[in-house]
Amino acid sequence: MTSKEFTFEPAPFVPFRDHAVVERLRKMTPEEIVQHPNPNFKIHISLDIGSVEMGLLITRFIESDREDKPFVFICGNPNPGTYEPLTQLINYLRVDCRNVYPVTMDEWADENDNIAPTDYRHGFTNSFLKYFYAKIDPELRMPFENLLFPTNENIASYTDIIEERGDGGAHAIFSGPGWAGHIAFIDPCPELIPDYREGGTAEIKDLNDPYFEQRAQILTLHPLTIAQNSLHGVFGCSGDLTSVPPKAATIGPRDVLNSREKFEFHGLTTMGTFSSWQRMTSRLITHGPVTPYVPGSIYQLMDVHVFLSPSIATPIEIMETTGY
Numbered sequence: 001m002t003s004k005e006f007t008f009e010p011a012p013f014v015p016f017r018d019h020a021v022v023e024r025l026r027k028m029t030p031e032e033i034v035q036h037p038n039p040n041f042k043i044h045i046s047l048d049i050g051s052v053e054m055g056l057l058i059t060r061f062i063e064s065d066r067e068d069k070p071f072v073f074i075c076g077n078p079n080p081g082t083y084e085p086l087t088q089l090i091n092y093l094r095v096d097c098r099n100v101y102p103v104t105m106d107e108w109a110d111e112n113d114n115i116a117p118t119d120y121r122h123g124f125t126n127s128f129l130k131y132f133y134a135k136i137d138p139e140l141r142m143p144f145e146n147l148l149f150p151t152n153e154n155i156a157s158y159t160d161i162i163e164e165r166g167d168g169g170a171h172a173i174f175s176g177p178g179w180a181g182h183i184a185f186i187d188p189c190p191e192l193i194p195d196y197r198e199g200g201t202a203e204i205k206d207l208n209d210p211y212f213e214q215r216a217q218i219l220t221l222h223p224l225t226i227a228q229n230s231l232h233g234v235f236g237c238s239g240d241l242t243s244v245p246p247k248a249a250t251i252g253p254r255d256v257l258n259s260r261e262k263f264e265f266h267g268l269t270t271m272g273t274f275s276s277w278q279r280m281t282s283r284l285i286t287h288g289p290v291t292p293y294v295p296g297s298i299y300q301l302m303d304v305h306v307f308l309s310p311s312i313a314t315p316i317e318i319m320e321t322t323g324y
Contacts, residue, residue, distance in 0.1 A: 009199075010199070012198040012199060013198060013222075013223050013224075014199060015181065015188040015198075015199070015200075015222065015224070015293040015294065016181070016188075016199075016284055016289075016294050017199040018201070018289075021288055021289065022280070022284075025280065025284065025287055025288060025316075026280070026283075026315065026316040026317075027315055027316075028283060028287065028315060029315055030045055030310070030313040030314070033045070033283070033286065033287070033308065033313050036286065036300070038300055038301070040302070040303040040304070041286075041299065041301075041302065041303070041304050041306070042304065042305050042306065043286055043306045043308065044305065044306065044307050044308070045307075045308050045310055045313050046307045046308070046309065047309070049265045049266070049307040049308070049309055050081055050082050050265075050267070052265075052307050053082050053174055053263065053265055053307075054082050054085055054086050054089070056172075056174070056263060057073070057082075057086055057174070058086060058089045058090070058093070060073070060171075060172065061090065061095050061097060061100055062093070062095055064097075064099045064100055065095050065096045065097070065098075065099065068099065069099060070099045070100075070101055070165070070166075070171075071099060071100050071101065071171055071172075072101040072103060072162070072165045072166035072170045072171050073100075073101070073102060073103065073170055073171060073173070073174065074103045074104075074105050074162070074170045074172070074173040074174065074259060075102055075103065075104060075105065075128075075173075075174050076106075076174060076175055076176055076184070077104055077105070077106070077124035077125070077127050077128050078124055078127030078128070078131070078232075078234060079127075079131075080127065080131035083128070083131050083132040083135075084131050084132070084135060086132070087131075087132060087135040087136050088135075090136055090137075090140060091135075091136065091137045091140065094140065096140055097136060097140055097142040098142060098143070099142075100142045100146065101142070101146045101147075101148065101165050101166075102128070102132070102133075102142070102146070102147055102148070103148045103149075103162055103165075103170060103251075104124055104125055104128050104147075104148070104150070105173075105175070105183075105184035105185075105250065105251045106124060106150065106184040106185045106248050106249060106250040106251065107123060107124050107125055107149060107150040107248060107249045108120070108122070108124070108245040108247075108248050108249075109218050109245060109247040109248050109249050110245055110246070110247065111246050111247065113218045113247065114152060115151055115152050115155060115218070115249045116245065118149075122234045122235060122243070124149075125149040125150075127234070128149065129147075133147065148161055148162070148165070150216070150249035150250075155216060155217065155218060155249050158215070158216035158249075158251065158255075159215035159216045159251070159252060159254060159255055162216075162251075162255055162258075163258065166258075166260075168258060169255070169257075169258025169259050169260065170255070170258070170259040170260070171259070171260050171261065172259060172260065172261040172262070172263065173255075173256060173259035173261070173262050173263065174263050174265070175256075175262075175263070175264050175265070175296075176264065176265045176266065176267075176268065177264070177266060177278060177281050177282065177285055177296045178224070178225050178228055179224040179225060179227065179228040179277045179278070179281060180222040180224040180225050180228075180281075180295075181284055181285060181293075181294035181295055181296050181297065182222075182295050182296065183251075183253075183256055183264075183295055183296050183298075183299075184250040184251045184256075185219055185221065185225065185248040185249075185250035186219075186250055186251070186252065186253060186256070186295045187219060187221055187222040187225055187295065188200075188222055188292060188293045188294065188295060189220055189221070189222050190220070191217065191220065192211075192214060192219065192253075192292060192295070193292045193293070199293075200291075200292075200293050201289075201291070201293070202291055202292055202293065203289055203290060203291050204290045204291060204292065204297075204298060204301070205290075206301065207301055207302070211253050211292055211298070212253045212257045212298075213253075213254060214252040214253050214254055215252040215255070216249070216250065216251050216252050216255060217249070217250065217252060218247055218248065218249050218250075219247060219248060219249075219250055220246065220247050221244075221245075221246060221247060221248055226241055226244045226246070227239075227241065228277060230243065231270065253295075253298060256298065257298075257302070262302055262303065262304040263304070263305050263307070264285075264296070264299055264304055264305070264307070265306075265307050266278055266281075266282040266285075266306065266307070266308045266312045267307070267308065267309035267311070268312075269309075269311060274311060275324070276312060278312055279311075279312050279314070279316060280316060281296075282308060282312050282313075284296075284297065285297050285299065285300075285306075286299075286300070286306060
């Protein structure tokens with residue numbers, strides 16, 4: 001029996017659907033992944049990207065203390081695995097965080113655009129306050145008013161506040177991609193792409209593109225973002241889609257672009273296994289077209305350090321005898 005080629009179009013909700021591009025990305029080796037035509041877009045493969053992030057943060061906290069200057073940084077959540085050890089270093093080294101200004105990049109919102117309060121147990125701000133802020137010794141802790149997190153009252157001026165505190169933008173941003181290719185909750189969704197259509201092919205040519213004018217706002221989340229977060233510990237790691245809010249407050253592309261230093265981390269797996277939705281997302285972000293349908297791909301136009309775990313950099317191959 002002769003096998004015939006079986007071809008198909010990906011499901012309509014898939015943000016990026018170019019078979020030829022994806023096939024090229026699947027085969028990329030670690031040696032190929034670390035090469036990029038933009039010399040300022042630096043890709044590193046690191047055994048422990050969490051330690052790299054923690055080292056970068058504590059170094060800048062120490063500089064802020066010793067030089068008595070502000071350090072405004074945009075950070076992702078929830079991230080107890082990095083933030084709690086970071087607080088232990090702060091306390092051990094006696095780093096005074098009076099000049100540190102953390103900015104959380106996103107927070108959940110309901111269908112009516114109400115942003116989750118700080119006591120929402122599944123919330124990003126709740127996690128940040130519990131596993132970062134509260135664990136710093138009181139005499140070293142930054143004043144509470146130094147913290148910036150999305151609320152109903154401040155989301156319209158969130159970008160303005162970041163730019164005011166950082167004299168034009170954050171001093172640094174620390175991010176990691178979601179399944180839909182997002183930075184923070186900058187998803188491939190209608191609010192962020194004026195000519196939105198499922199499976200679109202719009203490209204961003206340079207940093208003057210109108211895409212970068214978009215500020216912090218509340219967005220309707222992409223279905224992949226809902227599915228991804230249903231696998232997170234705060235929602236029980238069980239695919240419980242009804243537990244994940246439908247919208248979120250998020251920084252905008254403008255806030256990303258205006259950050260002076262940019263660090264991106266790709267290393268998520270499913271509870272420490274080889275399984276990872278981030279393996280293809282990472283390739284789309286680092287070596288696919290620069291497009292609002294893969295929001296994190298905008299980093300390719302900038303001066304950025306991207307850190308990948310060896311697992312994420314592994315070529316994607318058929319695993320016939322392996323199930324989920």
